[in-house]
Amino acid sequence: MKTLVSSAFIIALLLIVGTTNAQQTDKQAKEQAKAASIKSKIDAQRYTFVAQYALPLRGGQKYLTSDYDLKVRKDSVIAYLPYFGRAYMDVPYGATDDGVKFTSTKFTYVVTPKKKGGWTITITLQDVRRTSKLNIDIFTNGTASVQALSNGRDAISFSGYIKDDKKK
Known part of the structure; x- marks a missing residue:
């Protein structure tokens, strides 16, 4: 009877360990698929960044309730993002264009892989007056x-x- 109980316990333990390993393998496969999908978008220069929070230089983090995004395409960069901060010069009186809003077709696009996974992308804009770099x-x-x-x-x-x- 003792051997039957101990055998059942060992079998149950092996099933639990096997299920946990299978779940970890599935999770790793999903993470690798997501990373490959992101990499292909970066390489194709076709993706959209959706902003959820704004972090101005002065003041705290602001949760964004509207749809703000940055679209990167091979031939253009389209920004529709809010701006919270201080302007120092070149601000006309009563200006209503107070966000980071532009369409650029003249820019440089440089991708640098990070050591621990991920990418840093530098976009230098050449035909936008207010914003110079992303x-x-x-x-x-x-x-x-x-x-x-x-x-x-x-x-x-x-x-x-x-x-x-x-x-x-």
Whole structure:
């Protein structure tokens, strides 16, 4: 009877360990598939960053309730992001264009892989008057952050994720 109970206990223990290992393998496979999907989007220069939080240089983190995004395509960069911060010069009285909003077709795009996974992308804009550079950090799980460096304004950062774009 003791051997039957101990045998049942050992079998149950092996089943639990086997199930846990299978779940970890499935999780790792999903993570690798997500990382490969993100890498292919970066290489194709076709992805959309969706901003969830704004992190101005002055003040605290702000949760964004509207749809703000940054679309990167091989031939263009389209930004529709808010701005919270201080402007130093070149601000007309009563200005209503107070965000990081532009469409650029003249830019350089440099991808640098990170040591522990992920990528840093530097986009230098050549045909946009206010914003000069975007630094994008994308992680293998799809989360990302964007830093917008402007001429005459404080820098601002955004955190969010890379959206799954469906080709239409």
